Amino acid sequence: MNILVMHGPNLHLLGRRKPEIYGKLTLEQINEAIRAEALSLGFGIRIFQSNHEGGIIDILTDNASWANALIINPAAYTHYSYAIREAIEALGIPAVEVHLSDISKREPFRRVSVILPVCEKQIKGKGLGSYIEALHYFHTKASSKI
Ligand code: DQA
Numbered sequence: 001m002n003i004l005v006m007h008g009p010n011l012h013l014l015g016r017r018k019p020e021i022y023g024k025l026t027l028e029q030i031n032e033a034i035r036a037e038a039l040s041l042g043f044g045i046r047i048f049q050s051n052h053e054g055g056i057i058d059i060l061t062d063n064a065s066w067a068n069a070l071i072i073n074p075a076a077y078t079h080y081s082y083a084i085r086e087a088i089e090a091l092g093i094p095a096v097e098v099h100l101s102d103i104s105k106r107e108p109f110r111r112v113s114v115i116l117p118v119c120e121k122q123i124k125g126k127g128l129g130s131y132i133e134a135l136h137y138f139h140t141k142a143s144s145k146i
Contacts, residue, residue: 006072027049038135085117
């Protein structure tokens with residue numbers, strides 16, 4: 001199983017950006033941990049970050065024939081990007097939306113996700129653990145099909 005991980009805008013700033021909310025790990029450290037866990041679960045893994053709506057859509061499209069599942073942190077696009085929602089829908093593979101912070105307990109604009117309706121689930125508020133839990137979700141799902 002091949003997993004595509006997509007990080008949205010401003011997540012390249014992790015470690016420096018609001019560490020009290022997003023934690024102290026850099027994106028590089030988060031990616032290393034995701035990659036290690038994915039490999040230990042026997043997954044193929046590709047990880048990308050983009051600050052641009054169209055860039056995210058292009059990455060999803062470019063990896064469509066490789067990926068079997070998507071883990072996406074759409075960052076601020078979570079709350080208003082119908083273009084990314086439609087790109088995920090067009091991909092036609094199972095997707096999980098993840099967030100480092102608990103968006104249900106922050107400002108009102110963050111409580112809405114326009115992405116969630118095209119995802120199987122949302123995992124939030126666990127920092128790096130949100131991504132790790134998403135990997136395990138797909139692992140459990142794949143194992144239960146055998
Ligand atoms: C975020 C939450 C979003 O509301 C915010 O815009 C982000 C990060 C998170 O991982 O907690 O950039 O997706």
